Amino acid sequence: LRVVVLISGSGSNLQALLDAQIAHLEIVAVISNEPKAFGLERAQQANIASAVLNHRNYADRASYDADLQQLIDQYAPDLVVLAGFMRILTATLVEHYRGRMLNIHPSLLPKFQGLHTHERALAARETEHGASVHFVTAELDGGPVIAQVRVPVLPNDDAETLGARVLAQEHRLYPTTVRWFAEKRLALGADGRAWLDGAP
Ligand code: GRF
Numbered sequence: 001l002r003v004v005v006l007i008s009g010s011g012s013n014l015q016a017l018l019d020a021q022i023a024h025l026e027i028v029a030v031i032s033n034e035p036k037a038f039g040l041e042r043a044q045q046a047n048i049a050s051a052v053l054n055h056r057n058y059a060d061r062a063s064y065d066a067d068l069q070q071l072i073d074q075y076a077p078d079l080v081v082l083a084g085f086m087r088i089l090t091a092t093l094v095e096h097y098r099g100r101m102l103n104i105h106p107s108l109l110p111k112f113q114g115l116h117t118h119e120r121a122l123a124a125r126e127t128e129h130g131a132s133v134h135f136v137t138a139e140l141d142g143g144p145v146i147a148q149v150r151v152p153v154l155p156n157d158d159a160e161t162l163g164a165r166v167l168a169q170e171h172r173l174y175p176t177t178v179r180w181f182a183e184k185r186l187a188l189g190a191d192g193r194a195w196l197d198g199a200p
Contacts, residue, residue, distance in 0.1 A: 001181070001182040003081055004077040006030075009034065010038050011037060011040075012170075025179070027048055030049070031071060033085070051071055089136070103143070104132070133145070133177040135188045148173075
């Protein structure tokens with residue numbers, strides 16, 4: 001399975017995927033919109049091709065996504081994995097990768113779509129929080145959820161301690177769901193729902 005991973009920052013989820021050494025999975029490229037993303041170092045350490053497409057060089061989202069799609073497709077991926085990728089993708093690009101683009105979001109979707117999820121969970125006095133892996137659709141953080149992991153919110157948590165607890169679980173959840181895709185156990189049904197085994 002040929003996988004292209006998109007990052008914007010540290011790339012700890014990329015690293016988790018690399019460390020998992022998933023059978024039949026080859027990460028063929030890492031693409032970042034941020035030139036200084038540490039995840040690019042991780043790609044180089046792993047001898048994986050990497051590229052930067054800096055969104056600051058583009059006047060609008062549509063022209064950026066047109067070049068991004070062309071760049072991704074140069075690597076002929078079977079799956080595109082968003083891992084800490086902090087760009088909102090246009091419906092055109094998302095539709096092009098329908099059923100073969102995943103994202104991980106640090107909340108128990110549909111709660112807390114968007115940014116600053118840990119602060120918002122604390123503000124809402126949630127007793128539990130977590131992360132979700134979903135198929136990417138045009139709705140931001142709104143695609144059909146494949147799997148989730150839950151963590152407790154502890155009394156003296158702040159965004160940093162809670163975020164670290166969630167991130168540690170992301171590093172388990174993402175390799176698991178990407179492995180399911182590699183094993184052809186996971187599909188986005190025509191009904192718009194994620195199917196694990198017994199796909200429709
Ligand atoms: C983290 O906030 C994580 O919850 C989310 O993206 C951010 C950075 O992830 N998925 P990474 O370390 O760049 O993979």
